Amino acid sequence: MSRLSNKNLLSNPGWWQRWLMAGRLCWNLMRDRRVPFYLKLIPLLAVIYFFTPYDLLPDLVIPGLGQVDDLLVIFLACRLFFSLVPREIMREYQDREF
Secondary structure (H helix, E strand, O other): OOOOOHHHHHHOOOHHHHHHHHHHHHHHHHHOOOOOHHHHHHHHHHHHHHHOOOOOOOOOOOOOHHHHHHHHHHHHHHHHHHHHOOHHHHHHHHHHHO
16 A cells, blocks of 8 residues: 555645645635634735745845744744634634545
8 A cells, every 4th residue: 555645644744734734724714704804914914024025034144044934924823813713614624624
C-alpha cells in the first residue's frame, strides 16, 4: 500500500498540508455571509501587510528573518480569526472538510 493514500494524508497531514487546509478554511470563512465583516478584516490586513514593503523586521538587518515575520503575521492573524469566528460556523466548516 502506498504511503500517500488519502486516508494517511487526512489522518496525519504534514505542516504544508495543514497550512493549505487552514488557507482553504480561511477562504471559505471569508466568503461566508454569517461571519461579521470586522472579523474578515483580520486576515485581509495580514495579506496587505505581506505585500507592503514595510516590515517589523527589515530584510536588510537580518537576512532571511524578514520573510519569517511576514509568515508569522499571517499565521497569527489566521489563528486570531479562527478563534473569533462563531463556534457554530467554525464547527460546520470543520465537519465539512473532514
